[in-house]
Amino acid sequence: MVATATVLLATHVAEVFLWAATYAVLQVIPVETEAIYFAFVNYTTLGYGDILPAAEWRLLGPMAAMNGILLFGWSTAVIFEVLRHAMLLHGQTGPEPR
Numbered sequence: 267m268v269a270t271a272t273v274l275l276a277t278h279v280a281e282v283f284l285w286a287a288t289y290a291v292l293q294v295i296p297v298e299t300e301a302i303y304f305a306f307v308n309y310t311t312l313g314y315g316d317i318l319p320a321a322e323w324r325l326l327g328p329m330a331a332m333n334g335i336l337l338f339g340w341s342t343a344v345i346f347e348v349l350r351h352a353m354l355l356h357g358q359t360g361p362e363p364r
Contacts, residue, residue: 270348274341281337282309285330294323309334 286305289295295304299317307314308330319327 267345267348267352270345274344278309278334278337278341281333282306285309285333289319289326292323292326294319294326305330311335 282305283302285308286301289304290301295301295317304314304317304319306312307317308327311331311334314327
């Protein structure tokens with residue numbers, strides 16, 4: 267489980283860095299703003315009020331948020347599947363039926 271969570275966390279961080287690089291290349295945010303902060307805020311759907319993207323790129327924020335929501339859901343499914351396989355491997359099938 268720890269290995270799975272670590273790989274998933276690293277994957278999410280890599281995804282945020284990819285979004286940050288995209289924001290920097292496209293000059294979506296003001297130069298003095300940290301692209302990684304802006305990417306994390308969008309990806310985690312935290313929302314922002316302190317940084318506004320350039321008007322022509324405003325749809326990138328919701329797209330990053332949608333991407334984050336989908337990947338967090340996918341990560342949850344992966345964690346549950348790994349847990350299910352671990353329980354089956356150790357002979358634990360869950361609670362007994364009543």
